[in-house]
Amino acid sequence: METTSYIERRNELLERIGSGMAIVMASSHKQRSHDTEYSYRQDSNFKYLTGFNEPESILVLTPENEVKTTLFVRPKDELAELWSGKRMGISKAQELLDVDDVHSIEDFERILPELMPGHDSLYMDLFEDSSEVVKMLERCKKIQMAKRKAKVLLPSSFKNLRSEIGRMRLKKDQNEILAMRKAASATLLGHKGAMAFTGPGRNEREVQAYMEFLFKMGGAQGTAYESIVAGGNNANTLHYVNNNENLKDGDLLLIDAGAEFNLYAADVTRTFPVNGKFSPAQRDVYQLVLEAQKASIAMAKPGKTLTDVHKETLKVLTDGLIHLKVLEGSLEENLEQHLYRRFYPHGTSHWLGLDVHDESPYITETLDEYVFEEGMVFTIEPGLYFPATDATLRNELQGIGIRIEDDILITHNGHEILTAGIPKEIKEVEEACKTDYKSFL
Ligand SMILES: [Mn+2]
Missing domain, CATH: 3.40.350.10 (Creatinase/prolidase N-terminal domain)
Known part of the structure; x- marks a missing residue:
């Protein structure tokens, strides 16, 4: 020891x-x-x-x-x-x-x-x-x-x-980062396996079982928190954990799940098509969330703050919602009046470590926001949620819920994505869905 x-x-x-x-x-x-x-x-x-x-x-x-x-x-x-x-x-x-x-x-x-x-x-x-x-x-x-x-x-x-x-x-040492890398690599295996295993007719709990099996096969002791495996409109329930419904052709599947290694957590969300191919509307929304996530990750470097990251997410998502004709008016007024909140009601980040929502404070003892320093770890997880019950939305958008989440380590001059390699580009995701799930056994 x-x-x-x-x-x-x-x-x-x-x-x-x-x-x-x-x-x-x-x-x-x-x-x-x-x-x-x-x-x-x-x-x-x-x-x-x-x-x-x-x-x-x-x-x-x-x-x-x-x-x-x-x-x-x-x-x-x-x-x-x-x-x-x-x-x-x-x-x-x-x-x-x-x-x-x-x-x-x-x-x-x-x-x-x-x-x-x-x-x-x-x-x-x-x-x-x-x-x-x-x-x-x-x-x-x-x-x-x-x-x-x-x-x-x-x-x-x-x-x-x-x-x-x-x-x-707040700042992780080398031993902690090593544990988080191991949690991340087991999580990678589980998410890729879930993409391969999923198909129309599978049940959410079956996908959960296969993914969590791979977490353990990947060396983790288990999950860091209750997995969210949410098909179709279930993704619009932010903390959906029933995981007990059949998956439908044409729906998306949102999985928010991370492995735990030596009590250190990974926290990852991926959203992919049940049948392996995004519809045009799903593709548009997905691409927007992905762009928001990538732009926000680019803000992750020493000197910036979680507020900088969140503001970047809000800017890209809101701009995209206007282009999708879900919101009307200018970017400024939509941001000022928080009109994006109907479709993006949660924050973008939280600290990550021994707890999935790591218990470190967000403000310093002098009440300033913490500025990123080497060794800090947090998530970046933008999403968009279009409930099936929202009749003001175009038909093809109703029932789409998408979130993309990765774990970010601040380095001396930038960042490292600890959960890099888990497919998230549209092409990579569709490719991963085509893989034979038995190849993970
Ligand atoms: Mn999270």
């Missing part, structure tokens, strides 16, 4: 919190239905700071103490491990994870009072699960009562840890 970057991250966080202390908790198992659980997914921040993938673990950072990093983990337990798998245990964790001190999670309540005094604020996750905050307040109260005579000060304020770590997570 490479630990250097985890040590560096913990050291950076220790510096950021100054005379405060931080408590970072692992995710717990989430129940799915009676006696069954969702597959375990580690908390992104806990993973970022430890690389450790077990539940019931807590990392405590105490910059004012001699012992600055303390990890609490599940102790070895033969019977528990027989049922739910191996645990690293205390001594191995001490050996492998490079923290100052490791204890059993069972001793957390007992040891916390020794770690807490001398820190003026306590950083933890304040918003995800407020019951944890209440529990921590109660612990503080108990410690305060017990330590009354000891003349030590306890944290007098709670601060939000997630925004601190979020700022650190």
